[in-house]
Amino acid sequence: MPRTVDYAKLIEFVADRRKVHGGYGATHELPATVEDTYQAVGLLAAVAAFAEPEVAPATDEALAAYLQRVENRPWLGLITTFQLLATSRRLGLPVDAARVRAYAEAALATAPSLETSYYVARLAHEVMDGAVGEWLGPAPVLVLPERRGVDQVRMLLTLKALLGQPVAAAAELADWLRQSQNGDGGFGFFPGTTSFIENCHSALAALALLGAKPAEPAVARAFVVSCQTGFGGFARNPGAAPFLDASWHAIRALELLDAMA
Numbered sequence: 001m002p003r004t005v006d007y008a009k010l011i012e013f014v015a016d017r018r019k020v021h022g023g024y025g026a027t028h029e030l031p032a033t034v035e036d037t038y039q040a041v042g043l044l045a046a047v048a049a050f051a052e053p054e055v056a057p058a059t060d061e062a063l064a065a066y067l068q069r070v071e072n073r074p075w076l077g078l079i080t081t082f083q084l085l086a087t088s089r090r091l092g093l094p095v096d097a098a099r100v101r102a103y104a105e106a107a108l109a110t111a112p113s114l115e116t117s118y119y120v121a122r123l124a125h126e127v128m129d130g131a132v133g134e135w136l137g138p139a140p141v142l143v144l145p146e147r148r149g150v151d152q153v154r155m156l157l158t159l160k161a162l163l164g165q166p167v168a169a170a171a172e173l174a175d176w177l178r179q180s181q182n183g184d185g186g187f188g189f190f191p192g193t194t195s196f197i198e199n200c201h202s203a204l205a206a207l208a209l210l211g212a213k214p215a216e217p218a219v220a221r222a223f224v225v226s227c228q229t230g231f232g233g234f235a236r237n238p239g240a241a242p243f244l245d246a247s248w249h250a251i252r253a254l255e256l257l258d259a260m261a
Contacts (some may be wrong), residue, residue: 003226004225005023005228006228008050011047011051013232013247014044015053016028016095017244019032019261022069026243033063033085034070035039035245037162038083039247041057041090042090060141067084067087068093071084071085071096075107078120082127089126089127098150103126115144117136117159118159121136132220135161140159140163146223148190149190149199150177150190150199151189151202153173154203163228174207176190176191176228177210177212181214185224186224186237187199194237195223197236197253201249207256209261212226221257224253224257227240227243227246231254234246234247
């Protein structure tokens with residue numbers, strides 16, 4: 001019988017990383033970070049149908065206070081800022097719209113890249129409910145880097161979808177993504193590279209945006225499930241240590257596989 005996810009153990013794993021003074025950390029001992037908090041809150045929302053932690057994010061006053069403390073500081077790094085504001089928005093906390101817009105404009109002016117365009121688009125769409133095209137301006141970066149990976153392809157396809165633009169060479173991209181799946185069922189950064197759980201999430205998300213499926217969906221699922229450890233959390237690949245980020249990628253990958261079934 002194929003292995004299944006132990007959601008109860010996963011929720012215990014996440015809950016054990018909750019900090020009394022707010023937020024979540026990578027381990028029981030380490031302090032809270034925005035990234036770990038974003039992933040923990042997303043994980044708990046994704047598995048809420050299976051079980052609830054003792055302290056749910058929606059009613060966690062310490063979590064809300066932590067997010068507001070961090071939001072009142074200078075915002076450092078576009079990815080971290082998106083994670084902070086997206087988590088606040090998920091919990092119904094107030095977000096300073098003018099500050100978000102000014103931050104996005106500065107990011108586009110100082111660091112134009114595919115990644116910058118991607119995260120500004122997600123700020124506009126997920127945090128501010130804004131028109132992505134208006135936020136990105138007339139010339140968003142929509143070009144894959146020379147050494148592309150499955151994550152860069154996912155970013156490009158997400159931007160295209162948010163902007164309502166067609167995808168050139170969609171069949172070739174889908175085939176390239178399928179070739180990134182290895183014999184163990186997981187996906188590499190690109191064809192011929194080692195399988196990691198984050199690549200499974202990125203490749204499956206990219207395939208879904210193309211309306212395509214992996215060559216071996218059942219084997220992909222088996223790889224993802226095999227990354228769950230006895231501690232409840234998921235590792236980047238079987239045999240590694242579990243972390244919140246790997247667990248978040250794993251559950252997102254399984255969601256995508258369920259939608260493709």
